[in-house]
Amino acid sequence: MPNHVTDPPRRPLAVLLVEDDAGDVVIAREALRAGQLHSRLSVVPDGVEAMHYLRREDGYAEVERPDLILLDLNLPRKSGHEVLAEVKADPQLRKIPVVVLSTSSAFEDVERSYELYANVYVTKPVDFDHFASVVKQIDDFFISVASLPRA
Numbered sequence: 212m213p214n215h216v217t218d219p220p221r222r223p224l225a226v227l228l229v230e231d232d233a234g235d236v237v238i239a240r241e242a243l244r245a246g247q248l249h250s251r252l253s254v255v256p257d258g259v260e261a262m263h264y265l266r267r268e269d270g271y272a273e274v275e276r277p278d279l280i281l282l283d284l285n286l287p288r289k290s291g292h293e294v295l296a297e298v299k300a301d302p303q304l305r306k307i308p309v310v311v312l313s314t315s316s317a318f319e320d321v322e323r324s325y326e327l328y329a330n331v332y333v334t335k336p337v338d339f340d341h342f343a344s345v346v347k348q349i350d351d352f353f354i355s356v357a358s359l360p361r362a
Contacts, residue, residue: 223250224278224279224350224353225251225276226251226278226280226350227255227261227264227277227279229255229261229281229283230281230312231285232283235335239254242342242347243350256287257287258289258293258294259288265277265298276307277307278307278308279310279349280298281349282294282295283313284311284313284324291311292324295327308330308331309330309331310331312333331349333345
């Protein structure tokens with residue numbers, strides 16, 4: 212339990228959402244805004260852009276390293292599993308927690324994600340309110356409960 216008298220205020224969480232579905236991006240943004248959460252959400256639409264962002268390449272030189280990655284599995288150009296494998300193999304990136312956020316509840320996808328060192332696997336709910344609630348809960352957990360490494 213945090214000690215609100217002596218603990219320094221936590222800075223806003225920098226979250227990278229890797230998601231190609233524009234509707235899911237809107238839901239994530241709305242969930243964060245509606246919950247009056249303090250996370251800063253950046254979005255990239257595919258796995259190749261995710262790796263450029265994380266490695267600060269190709270137009271992303273000035274971006275801040277995220278504190279948390281929300282990663283879809285079914286992405287164009289490079290799958291979520293490929294991104295996860297690259298992130299966890301890179302000494303500069305592997306400490307960033309990765310939450311796989313996928314419509315798939317297939318055992319193989321869950322198992323493969325954890326084999327690649329995903330920190331959490333969450334199946335995306337199909338309705339707006341439940342999906343927004345899940346995004347808010349993830350944000351709440353990583354802001355209020357979890358201790359994260361420095362970016």
